[in-house]
Amino acid sequence: MSKYLNNTLSKISADKLASHIPSAPAPSHLPDSMIPSVSLLPENKRLILFTRHSLRERSDGNGFASYQLPLTPKGRVLAKSWGRWLSGHLPYSLDVDSISSPIGRCIDTAQLMQEGAGLKRDITHQSLLVEPGSLVTEPEIANPVFKEIGVLNFINRFLQGNLEGTKNTYQGGLDILSLFYQNQPQDGHLMLAVSHDTLLSAFLAVMFDVVEIDWNDWPKMMEGVFLWFDDQPFEQASAHFIWRGQVYTRPINSLLEGYRAAGYHPSKLLLPPEVQWK
Numbered sequence: 001m002s003k004y005l006n007n008t009l010s011k012i013s014a015d016k017l018a019s020h021i022p023s024a025p026a027p028s029h030l031p032d033s034m035i036p037s038v039s040l041l042p043e044n045k046r047l048i049l050f051t052r053h054s055l056r057e058r059s060d061g062n063g064f065a066s067y068q069l070p071l072t073p074k075g076r077v078l079a080k081s082w083g084r085w086l087s088g089h090l091p092y093s094l095d096v097d098s099i100s101s102p103i104g105r106c107i108d109t110a111q112l113m114q115e116g117a118g119l120k121r122d123i124t125h126q127s128l129l130v131e132p133g134s135l136v137t138e139p140e141i142a143n144p145v146f147k148e149i150g151v152l153n154f155i156n157r158f159l160q161g162n163l164e165g166t167k168n169t170y171q172g173g174l175d176i177l178s179l180f181y182q183n184q185p186q187d188g189h190l191m192l193a194v195s196h197d198t199l200l201s202a203f204l205a206v207m208f209d210v211v212e213i214d215w216n217d218w219p220k221m222m223e224g225v226f227l228w229f230d231d232q233p234f235e236q237a238s239a240h241f242i243w244r245g246q247v248y249t250r251p252i253n254s255l256l257e258g259y260r261a262a263g264y265h266p267s268k269l270l271l272p273p274e275v276q277w278k
Contacts, residue, residue, distance in 0.1 A: 051224025083116030
């Protein structure tokens with residue numbers, strides 16, 4: 001998706017970041033993109049890892065995964081070993097509460113990552129992180145379409161504004177960003193935010209300002225994006241994020257401008273109540 005960079009999104013030069021290149025091997029079955037991303041992490045930020053859950057049982061042929069599908073035994077081992085690896089090789093503490101989709105495989109991923117890090121912290125269930133909940137305003141309209149056309153077609157129609165019962169594209173991104181902004185950990189800490197492929201793929205597409213993605217863009221299980229904010233009020237801040245070994249920055253106000261340009265007003269945003277738009 002990096003080929004779609006525009007004036008609202010920019011890459012950050014690697015020499016502006018502290019390079020942490022761990023010597024220990026990555027956990028088995030961890031997506032290849034994660035260690036190159038780790039090597040680009042900055043120092044002493046309020047870091048968030050927005051990640052897809054670990055390996056789960058197979059879904060149906062349309063890509064729709066029942067909420068009941070659990071992690072596989074390998075998925076449980078991966079989540080725990082990834083938490084242990086992060087705790088042992090990053091200059092960040094994972095000793096902070098996590099947020100998660102309320103679906104079992106996401107909660108289990110967060111819990112197992114905490115266990116791997118030698119921790120037992122609260123895991124807050126966030127409805128904004130359930131698929132496709134963060135994108136939907138009228139579930140009775142959107143959810144049957146989600147099951148009928150498959151996950152990739154659903155996300156692309158959402159990105160193109162061609163899907164009834166869903167939010168404006170920019171609103172979907174702003175809602176997730178505001179959730180993260182309000183749940184930032186302390187400096188030098190890493191918070192886990194565990195969700196699903198649909199939410200992560202839609203969020204990244206909004207951040208990259210693209211209207212269509214393909215399976216090459218689709219997040220793998222246990223693949224995630226590292227994210228942090230400027231120390232500014234939400235609407236004045238930029239979101240910095242690392243995805244597949246590249247670092248980007250996106251001014252939050254540019255998302256709001258896109259939302260307004262689509263004919264919407266900030267008062268219509270379904271943001272958490274703590275965020276007040278002027």
